[in-house]
Amino acid sequence: MQSAGGRVKPMRLARTLVWTLGLSVLAVVAGWGGSAPVHHSPTELALLPGGTRLAVVEGPARQVSLFDPDSPAPRAAIAMPAEPSGIAISADGRTAYVTLEEPQGRVAVVDLEKRKITAGIRVGHSPFGPLLAPDGKTLYVCNRFDNAVGFVDLAARKQIATVPVLREPCNLALTPDGKLLLAANLLPVGPADVDVVAASVSLIDTATRAVCGQIELPNGSTDLRGMAMSPDGKYCYLAHILARFHLPTTQLERGWQNTNALTVIDIAKRARLNTVLLDDVDLGAANPWGVALSTDQKLLVVAHAGTHEISVIDAPALLAKLEALPIAAGERDPRKSAEGYDQGALTPDDVPNDLSFLVGLRRRIDVPGKGPRSIVLAGHRAIIGEYFSDDLATIDLDAAGPPRFTLAKTPGSPAKPTQERDGERIWHDATICFQHWQSCSSCHPDGRVDGLNWDLMNDGIGNPKNNRSMLYAHRTPPSMSTGVREDAKAAVRAGIRFILFAVRPEEEAAAIDSYLMSLRPVPSPLLVDGKLSASAQRGRKLYENPAVGCAKCHGAPAYTDLKSYDVGTEDPRDHRTEYDTPTLAEVWRTAPYLHDGRAATILDVLTGCNETDRHGKTQRLTKAQLADLAAYVLSL
Numbered sequence: 106m107q108s109a110g111g112r113v114k115p116m117r118l119a120r121t122l123v124w125t126l127g128l129s130v131l132a133v134v135a136g137w138g139g140s141a142p143v144h145h146s147p148t149e150l151a152l153l154p155g156g157t158r159l160a161v162v163e164g165p166a167r168q169v170s171l172f173d174p175d176s177p178a179p180r181a182a183i184a185m186p187a188e189p190s191g192i193a194i195s196a197d198g199r200t201a202y203v204t205l206e207e208p209q210g211r212v213a214v215v216d217l218e219k220r221k222i223t224a225g226i227r228v229g230h231s232p233f234g235p236l237l238a239p240d241g242k243t244l245y246v247c248n249r250f251d252n253a254v255g256f257v258d259l260a261a262r263k264q265i266a267t268v269p270v271l272r273e274p275c276n277l278a279l280t281p282d283g284k285l286l287l288a289a290n291l292l293p294v295g296p297a298d299v300d301v302v303a304a305s306v307s308l309i310d311t312a313t314r315a316v317c318g319q320i321e322l323p324n325g326s327t328d329l330r331g332m333a334m335s336p337d338g339k340y341c342y343l344a345h346i347l348a349r350f351h352l353p354t355t356q357l358e359r360g361w362q363n364t365n366a367l368t369v370i371d372i373a374k375r376a377r378l379n380t381v382l383l384d385d386v387d388l389g390a391a392n393p394w395g396v397a398l399s400t401d402q403k404l405l406v407v408a409h410a411g412t413h414e415i416s417v418i419d420a421p422a423l424l425a426k427l428e429a430l431p432i433a434a435g436e437r438d439p440r441k442s443a444e445g446y447d448q449g450a451l452t453p454d455d456v457p458n459d460l461s462f463l464v465g466l467r468r469r470i471d472v473p474g475k476g477p478r479s480i481v482l483a484g485h486r487a488i489i490g491e492y493f494s495d496d497l498a499t500i501d502l503d504a505a506g507p508p509r510f511t512l513a514k515t516p517g518s519p520a521k522p523t524q525e526r527d528g529e530r531i532w533h534d535a536t537i538c539f540q541h542w543q544s545c546s547s548c549h550p551d552g553r554v555d556g557l558n559w560d561l562m563n564d565g566i567g568n569p570k571n572n573r574s575m576l577y578a579h580r581t582p583p584s585m586s587t588g589v590r591e592d593a594k595a596a597v598r599a600g601i602r603f604i605l606f607a608v609r610p611e612e613e614a615a616a617i618d619s620y621l622m623s624l625r626p627v628p629s630p631l632l633v634d635g636k637l638s639a640s641a642q643r644g645r646k647l648y649e650n651p652a653v654g655c656a657k658c659h660g661a662p663a664y665t666d667l668k669s670y671d672v673g674t675e676d677p678r679d680h681r682t683e684y685d686t687p688t689l690a691e692v693w694r695t696a697p698y699l700h701d702g703r704a705a706t707i708l709d710v711l712t713g714c715n716e717t718d719r720h721g722k723t724q725r726l727t728k729a730q731l732a733d734l735a736a737y738v739l740s741l
Contacts, residue, residue, distance in 0.1 A: 147490030154198040193235040204232035247274040270307040278334040289329040293556040297702025331396035344393035389542030391535030395480035408477040411535030528620025539606035571702035586700035644737030664689035
């Protein structure tokens, strides 16, 4: 239903069909602070051939479940040796290939009839998004922290090739002919103090096993999540955040800080058709995650993990509207004068800024639980994995009138979540934000960085700062590059007030503290079997050498002395010259570097950004020594 103001009102569900994923609440694991419930948290879903049974990846529970929504029979659980992150099903439905999220990642080959693992295949660091070639002979895998896509020969049970991509590939899509593979890079690469900063999609020729192009996304694109290829191979749909990082964070109205987007890729042209906003004028649709397209290509469904809803889009109408625009995206509009004044109607370049483009083409439907991330379509029936509710929601998208539901739970009620779990949920919850534009995770995916500079108001205006990881934030005060917050607790509460523009109960901030304090570093991809490489060992000697001086300010175990220094990196826009010494733990993951994100790599920090030797004595080091030193720092 459309309101008088031109906004599509979200449809509030009265009912939905929910299946709780088993007895997860009864299982406990030993933790540092005692026992804690094991949440199933469905992360990925896959329909088995026939479209009746479902494979559910339950990451925290370390298992894959087989589930039939239309059968009263209990689900069957298959235990995994490590946390599963993704799944691909063979064409005959007998075998599943499950990626295991480990530094030395593996693919578990699972016999679904016998419900057991029959083989393991070594791949890369933290594999995600497995995808089978049409002939079933090759499995493609995102080796996330190797920044590469792996090609696995299933007959040989071996990864036979890796293709370097840009940064943290997390999702794949393949054309029906199997010739072109698309890899969504989660984050931007390069410095953050430039005009254009955006993540992109890498195109891979599966025959040559090489990157054959990049799909550039609009400025501010980051946190690329769900991706779906149309069955006819003409279009690929990609969900992501579209940040407005050039603007000072003075308000939230009309997506001033973050908007949420869907990019349509034209496969034949190997180019972006356009990017549409999933938000409404005064209601954000934060954190788009899973994307699914019906086999008849009529319905396109996006799961919004931050606002606990789905968008149901008329796909043919969307394509028709985009293709009816007068010129291609990026081309000059003849209806605009030389001075740039608009002489006519909407152009393709206007679409990524148009909050009303989907009016009449899309329904917003609330789901019953929290954190919808994964989604599959069986016909026009949507099955949604609700991460924080430990359940599945199924909705008939063709049903007349308000969506109806039936509630069904398996034995065992969810235990009360721990404070840490509550904090994780709140960190990802955009409904606590004014008009629901963003969550904490919008700028800090996985509690880390988005690769952008932001002009926060805590130290004046006009001096943007590089986003910082939340890992060890509570252990390494003060907070922010200029140390304007005394510690991370103060920063969390200020963020709720001045970034989410909300007033929330203190217990929510305390829960976020608990979640952030639970974050642990991921082992570096530069480690060799968990140990320093020969280059990093040489670099460690340089790092600890007083003549070089790195360890003086970045000493173990925190890799920071918690002090601020003038290291010669001030910018004319800055209001001070001293900056907080950041921890170097997991620094391999948090590019770009320095307070204004000017350094794309650690080598840039050690060379061109340290010409006065005030950031360690590095100017007299040889190229080989600099490479060794960088190898050690990137191994921390």
